[in-house]
Amino acid sequence: MTGIVNRRLFTEGGAVTAGQVLYELDDRTYQAQYDGAAASLKKCAGDAEAAQLRAHRSVELRKIDAVSEQDNETTIAELRQAEASVASAEAALASARVNLGFTRITSPISGRIGKSTVTREPW
Numbered sequence: 001m002t003g004i005v006n007r008r009l010f011t012e013g014g015a016v017t018a019g020q021v022l023y024e025l026d027d028r029t030y031q032a033q034y035d036g037a038a039a040s041l042k043k044c045a046g047d048a049e050a051a052q053l054r055a056h057r058s059v060e061l062r063k064i065d066a067v068s069e070q071d072n073e074t075t076i077a078e079l080r081q082a083e084a085s086v087a088s089a090e091a092a093l094a095s096a097r098v099n100l101g102f103t104r105i106t107s108p109i110s111g112r113i114g115k116s117t118v119t120r121e122p123w
Contacts, residue, residue, distance in 0.1 A: 003027075003103060005118055012115050016107045023118065027103035034096040041089040048082035055079040 003025030010022050058075040061067040107113070 003029075008116055008118070010107075010113055010116075012113065014113060015111070016113045017110045018107055020107045021104050022107055022113070023105040025103040025105070027100060030096070030100040030103055034093070034100045037089065037093040037096040041086070041093050044082070044085040044089040048079070048086050051075075051079040051082035 005023055006026050007024045008022070009024065010016055010020070016022065055075050055078070058067055058072045062069065062072040
């Protein structure tokens, strides 16, 4: 993980507690990736819902021979593909959430912190 340090949130030589945020990195890129993954999941969920409706309709029409077996199987396969797309989008969102979380660097333990070897970008 790389990034630009926006803020250092501790005093060098001071006491810190486990879980305390030490640094905040610029999260704009990671937030944009998260937002994109969330939007992709919404699209995939909508596509899956539409595929579910088509598959249900196709199964019912197949019962009265109003649709061919091949068309019915294709519709059901498209539903499975849409469901797989949702699962993939959920995984991408989870990954983006993890990466976004890495923009807040926390102390793993309580104790006294030394000198910072990381500096804030001087803009």
